[in-house]
Amino acid sequence: GQQLNQSPQSMFIQEGEDVSMNCTSSSIFNTWLWYKQDPGEGPVLLIALYKAGELTSNGRLTAQFGITRKDSFLNISASIPSDVGIYFCAGQLAGSQGNLIFGKGTKLSVKP
Amino acid sequence: GAVVSQHPSWVICKSGTSVKIECRSLDFQATTMFWYRQFPKQSLMLMATSNEGSKATYEQGVEKDKFLINHASLTLSTLTVTSAHPEDSSFYICSASPAGWSSYEQYFGPGTRLTVT
Numbered sequence: 001g002q003q004l005n006q007s008p009q010s011m012f013i014q015e016g017e018d019v020s021m022n023c024t025s026s027s028i029f030n031t032w033l034w035y036k037q038d039p040g041e042g043p044v045l046l047i048a049l050y051k052a053g054e055l056t057s058n059g060r061l062t063a064q065f066g067i068t069r070k071d072s073f074l075n076i077s078a079s080i081p082s083d084v085g086i087y088f089c090a091g092q093l094a095g096s097q098g099n100l101i102f103g104k105g106t107k108l109s110v111k112p
Numbered sequence: 113g114a115v116v117s118q119h120p121s122w123v124i125c126k127s128g129t130s131v132k133i134e135c136r137s138l139d140f141q142a143t144t145m146f147w148y149r150q151f152p153k154q155s156l157m158l159m160a161t162s163n164e165g166s167k168a169t170y171e172q173g174v175e176k177d178k179f180l181i182n183h184a185s186l187t188l189s190t191l192t193v194t195s196a197h198p199e200d201s202s203f204y205i206c207s208a209s210p211a212g213w214s215s216y217e218q219y220f221g222p223g224t225r226l227t228v229t
Binding site: 100 | 114146161203205207
């Protein structure tokens with residue numbers, strides 16, 4: 001099936017540092033979504049992207065829909081301890097029925 | 113807005129029994145609801161897509177007779193795990209897409225931890 005390659009798999013950073021993660025695919029997507037999941041909880045939608053080249057911010061988070069429509073990245077600036085969690089990208093394939101394809105997640109650890 | 117609840121948040125049941133999990137959209141109507149399964153340290157695996165008033169569409173490899181899905185209204189979908197076995201123990205998460213929206217945003221419930229003994 002279709003796959004999203006999400007990297008890095010995990011990150012260990014110091015509080016205050018900036019973070020960057022991305023998702024890539026060989027397929028074209030119409031929508032990119034970024035979620036955060038805390039342990040034992042459901043994913044929470046952070047940012048939704050709908051157009052190639054779109055750059056959207058949500059507080060310290062910024063995400064972009066790649067020009068080729070095959071990738072997206074998420075940046076977190078000035079990380080804080082509560083940023084800890086697993087971040088998932090999800091995409092809706094062009095020409096598909098609408099189901100999302102999820103990346104395998106990036107586990108973020110922040111050292112105070 | 114766009115809040116989804118799940119009940120129960122956790123359940124322990126004996127092998128051979130059935131368990132029902134409810135998924136509700138609290139402040140919006142959901143034409144489509146999704147059921148996922150998540151194993152520890154892994155991503156979400158889509159089990160089935162349910163549309164209000166019609167039969168659910170199951171992903172390949174998911175037994176429809178074992179995982180019964182009913183989407184009876186625009187705010188409620190249920191997943192029943194029938195004749196549960198220990199290998200069915202997992203974290204089950206539902207999501208919902210608001211009706212009438214042109215986007216594919218999915219809003220997730222908090223999940224249900226199922227343990228089959």
